[in-house]
Every structure is written in structure tokens, then in C-alpha cells.
Amino acid sequence: MSTLNTLSGTYTIDPTHTEIGFVARHAMVTKVRGQFTEFEGNASTEAGVTNASINLTVQVASVKTGSADRDGHLLSADFFDAATFPVITFTSTRVSATDENTLLVAGDLTIKDVTRAIEIPFEFEGAALDPFGNERVGLSGSVVVNRKDFGLTWNAALETGGVLVSEDITLNFEVSAIKAVEAAADETAADEVVEAAEAEVVEPAPTRAAVEDEPKAEVAQGGFMGWIKKIFAPSNR
The missing domain is CATH 1.20.5 (Single alpha-helices involved in coiled-coils or other helix-helix interfaces)
Structure with missing residues (x-):
């Protein structure tokens, strides 16, 4: 059975089977959920979660909350100012396994022009070989950040007290990543194809x-x- 400590190689996030979302409290009484639909990322590690690293880039303009008006407000200068700061990035500074199925990822999260250090705990959901021969791994994690720490300060006071949008935002990650084919295996396969082609060369008839x-x-x-x-x-x- 696969565990975090048995994983090794380079993995690419599969955006069609990955969700990067967020949850905010609205008007102090309910929750609004959203997600980013365009992003790319990769991770690499050696066995035993050594020399591990994770990188992620998110396109801010891909934000979706189920309301075009709200999405437009989020993209404006009141929040993300997507025209000036089109991407959100995360770069790990430390990746460690606290046990066989729990990963603690520390790194720098940059939103707009502000970079803050955060830590995200992830649960290892397992590894599997899909019908197309891809080796997949699954991870899920979440972390709470204060949006004001990243310059997202807009708000509106409520007559009943409190504010329209919560300062604390929960970031959720449901990740499916595909392991890259080893370069050595690719070169071996290419060499075999070349050798087979050379063996089939026949001297031309006179x-x-x-x-x-x-x-x-x-x-x-x-x-x-x-x-x-x-x-x-x-x-x-």
C-alpha cells in the first residue's frame, strides 16, 4: 500500500480533477463558496519525503462564485485587482510528513503584491493507476487566512452590527496529481525504437x-x- 514515504518523482496537478476553492462568511449569517478554475502546479519529492517542493500558480480571472456580479467585484480593485495582479502564487519552503498519511506544507503565498508565510496540512488520499496508465495521487487540505493580511480590505458595515464579508477565509485544496514518466524510461524506449528501425533497413535491390x-x-x-x-x-x- 502506498504512503507518503513511498512516493518519489515529479507530479503535475491535473486541473480537470483538482479543486482550489475558498469559503467566506457573508452578512455574518451564511457562507459563500468560490473556486479558481485555471491554475497549474507541480510537486517533486524523493522517497521518504526528502528534497520535496511544491509550486502553484493560479489565474485570478478564473474566479467563480456562482454570481457574475460578485465575480466582477472580486476582480476589481476592491479585492484582487486582477488587471494589475493577474496571478496568485504559492512556493513551498518546507515539506515534511508528520506521519505516513499527513503532509505539512509550509511556503510563501503571494496575493496582489503581498507575500505571507503559511502552513497547510494535507491528508494523503492514496495512489492509483488510472485506465490510461497514469499513476495518480490524491491530497486534500485546508487553511484559514486573514484576507486583510494580503491587502483585501474592502468591507461594508451592517446596520445590525458586524460586516458584510468575513476577514477570515478558508482555502480548500482537493488535489489530483499525475506522476511524470521518468526521463530514463523515455530515453530507453526511444533507443529501442531507433534500434528496431535500423534492424529493418534492407539493402536496395540492384x-x-x-x-x-x-x-x-x-x-x-x-x-x-x-x-x-x-x-x-x-x-x-
């Missing part, structure tokens, strides 16, 4: 003209040798 010239050459050679023998034959001395 042309008709070449075949027809061979007897003529033999006759010509025989006639000359016959003349030489005739000159130096004992009867001619």
Missing part, C-alpha cells in the same frame, strides 16, 4: 542496368585474359 552489365563485364574480362594467355602461350614463343 538495378536492372547493373544486373545486365555484370555478364558484359565478365565477358570483357574473359576476352582480355584469353588474349593475354594466347600471347604468352608456349606455342607462340
